[in-house]
Amino acid sequence: MSANQQMAAKYKNSFLKEVEDQVEMGEWVKMCMQCGVCSGSCPTNFHPGWEHPPQEIFMMIRAGKREEVLTSPSMWMCTSCYNCIVRCPRKLPITHIMHGLANYAHRLGVAPKGQPTRAFSKLFWNNAIATGRVNELKLSIGLYFKDAEGKINIGQGIKQGLAMQKVALGLLKAKRLNPFEIFGGHKCKDQKGIHAMLKKARELEEKRKAIKA
Amino acid sequence: MAKKQYAFYPGCSSQKGASASNYLTSVESMCKTLDIQLTEIPDWNCCGASIGYGEAGELPRHVMNARNFALAETNLPGQDIVATCAACWLGAKESKERIEHSSLLLADTQEALKEAGLQIKVMPEIRHMAEVLVEDFGFEELGKHVKNPLKGLKFAGYVGCQTNRPFGIAGENFENPMYLDKIIETMGGEAVPYDQKVTCCGGALAFSEPEKAQAQIKDIVESAYDNGAEMIVTPCPLCQANVEIYQGHINNKYNTKFNIPVLYYSQLMTIAYGGSAKDAGLNGQVIRAPKLEAIAK
Ligand code: SF4
Ligand code: SF4
Ligand code: SF4
Ligand code: SF4
Numbered sequence: 001m002s003a004n005q006q007m008a009a010k011y012k013n014s015f016l017k018e019v020e021d022q023v024e025m026g027e028w029v030k031m032c033m034q035c036g037v038c039s040g041s042c043p044t045n046f047h048p049g050w051e052h053p054p055q056e057i058f059m060m061i062r063a064g065k066r067e068e069v070l071t072s073p074s075m076w077m078c079t080s081c082y083n084c085i086v087r088c089p090r091k092l093p094i095t096h097i098m099h100g101l102a103n104y105a106h107r108l109g110v111a112p113k114g115q116p117t118r119a120f121s122k123l124f125w126n127n128a129i130a131t132g133r134v135n136e137l138k139l140s141i142g143l144y145f146k147d148a149e150g151k152i153n154i155g156q157g158i159k160q161g162l163a164m165q166k167v168a169l170g171l172l173k174a175k176r177l178n179p180f181e182i183f184g185g186h187k188c189k190d191q192k193g194i195h196a197m198l199k200k201a202r203e204l205e206e207k208r209k210a211i212k213a
Numbered sequence: 214m215a216k217k218q219y220a221f222y223p224g225c226s227s228q229k230g231a232s233a234s235n236y237l238t239s240v241e242s243m244c245k246t247l248d249i250q251l252t253e254i255p256d257w258n259c260c261g262a263s264i265g266y267g268e269a270g271e272l273p274r275h276v277m278n279a280r281n282f283a284l285a286e287t288n289l290p291g292q293d294i295v296a297t298c299a300a301c302w303l304g305a306k307e308s309k310e311r312i313e314h315s316s317l318l319l320a321d322t323q324e325a326l327k328e329a330g331l332q333i334k335v336m337p338e339i340r341h342m343a344e345v346l347v348e349d350f351g352f353e354e355l356g357k358h359v360k361n362p363l364k365g366l367k368f369a370g371y372v373g374c375q376t377n378r379p380f381g382i383a384g385e386n387f388e389n390p391m392y393l394d395k396i397i398e399t400m401g402g403e404a405v406p407y408d409q410k411v412t413c414c415g416g417a418l419a420f421s422e423p424e425k426a427q428a429q430i431k432d433i434v435e436s437a438y439d440n441g442a443e444m445i446v447t448p449c450p451l452c453q454a455n456v457e458i459y460q461g462h463i464n465n466k467y468n469t470k471f472n473i474p475v476l477y478y479s480q481l482m483t484i485a486y487g488g489s490a491k492d493a494g495l496n497g498q499v500i501r502a503p504k505l506e507a508i509a510k
Contacts, residue, residue: 024271043413045428077422080263081413082378086387095379099266106267116421121267124417128265129277132258134225136232167458170499176232186225189256193329197280198273201325205272208321 004108008066010213015066021212024100025093032058038084038094049077054084054094070110075102076117129198132188215250217349220289220337222281222305224298225259226450233450235497239479240297240342242492246358247350251295254285260304264417275318276325278308283331293338295345299375299449302341306380309339343448343478344382347392352399360487361510362401369442370394370404371433373452374413396478397446400485407440409433414455430456431463434471443504445475453477457499474502484509
């Protein structure tokens with residue numbers, strides 16, 4: 001049984017309970033009073049990307065629409081602008097719930113395949129923890145030359161790379177992109193300690209979630 | 214001894230040769246004038262930024278920040294942590310708040326930190342550089358050092374999201390924060406009112422959803438132009454980069470003729486304090502700022 005099926009079986013009839021136990025800040029969902037302020041607060045040009053805006057997501061969680069919520073690209077539209085948080089009359093940490101839902105769907109392997117922000121988030125985090133600091137050059141190479149599943153895609157890379165060429169040249173000229181980063185670049189000294197610490201953190205987090213389930 | 218000392222958290226983008234290296238140059242010049250001593254937190258690590266959420270999960274994010282807290286507190290006891298990047302500041306502050314709120318999370322954090330040979334004993338304060346300027350100095354004090362006022366120059370203060378929400382600078386209004394405008398005016402420039410001051414530029418989604426983010430950026434730049442601004446000023450490295458470097462793409466797509474320089478508050482301050490274009494890192498602009506270069510000493 002996949003991780004997703006296991007969770008669905010465990011929480012049979014209550015997706016709300018599942019969200020409360022397993023999703024970061026999920027315990028807040030029940031406080032939503034469906035006023036809609038959050039949905040109007042997302043950056044305007046991103047509105048068409050939200051298949052279900054935040055208010056609707058909260059309603060769907062309560063209605064038990066597990067599959068529709070977890071496979072939706074909506075949460076991945078969140079730009080972390082925090083507009084909703086400062087406006088919500090019930091003080092829901094909406095930004096974090098969106099991130100939490102996206103992360104949960106990603107962990108269960110049911111988040112939409114090829115979703116670009118999902119791919120970028122993974123790329124970014126792995127780039128940052130590899131040496132403890134972000135390597136901007138490798139990050140952009142990864143971004144333009146890999147497809148959403150992380151496979152190298154040269155054709156796509158060249159197309160996007162060409163579109164970005166002027167931007168990269170501008171940064172190079174201004175000394176804000178360092179071609180030597182490819183050989184290592186900025187990094188932390190205690191990488192071993194960082195990796196051990198993160199491994200422990202992942203174990204502890206999984207343990208806590210398993211206790212609740 | 215310097216007047217004020219802080220544990221400095223530059224963040225990945227403000228390192229040498231990185232996308233905000235010009236920010237760092239100008240911050241160093243500005244701090245010299247104000248007699249601020251910034252000591253880099255030894256072996257600091259990336260905070261994971263807001264966008265790391267999808268892969269990271271909760272505890273790994275917090276322990277990355279907690280490692281910086283422990284390093285700061287051990288090596289630079291009693292000093293507040295100061296970040297120059299809005300995302301670093303926000304991420305670190307969020308982790309601090311969560312860890313302080315939950316004894317369970319604190320226990321888990323300490324257990325993970327042990328693996329790196331660290332512990333948090335006292336939780337340091339986390340501040341943004343703009344906060345330090347406004348709270349620890351104040352506009353009057355900041356104004357005393359002005360030698361080369363930015364007379365006649367018109368700026369759109371672009372506050373954006375993350376220095377403004379959810380924490381913000383104490384006493385400011387989320388919908389219309391004034392601190393950046395006041396810094397501009399204290400330096401002798403003119404802060405033009407415009408309606409996109411706190412609009413999100415799309416943040417990290419400029420990479421993954423470029424069309425949507427560029428549409429956001431277009432609204433911001435257009436409004437700055439419409440209200441007579443000659444330059445845009447920001448407190449955040451990602452806002453700076455996003456608003457500056459995609460203007461060419463936007464011009465191609467929308468047939469606009471954008472070419473507006475986007476600067477950091479610290480660059481304005483360096484010039485107003487009598488520094489050179491080089492001291493302010495003005496050679497690091499992708500869109501050069503000739504009007505500011507012209508008045509620089
Ligand atoms: S603003 Fe708050 S209460 Fe209103 S719909 Fe959104 S989450 Fe619910
Ligand atoms: S933080 Fe996310 S959910 Fe909240 S308003 Fe911004 S984009 Fe929308
Ligand atoms: S938020 Fe950006 S600059 Fe700050 S540490 Fe993280 S990656 Fe680096
Ligand atoms: S304006 Fe853009 S870059 Fe700046 S804080 Fe907001 S999302 Fe981040």
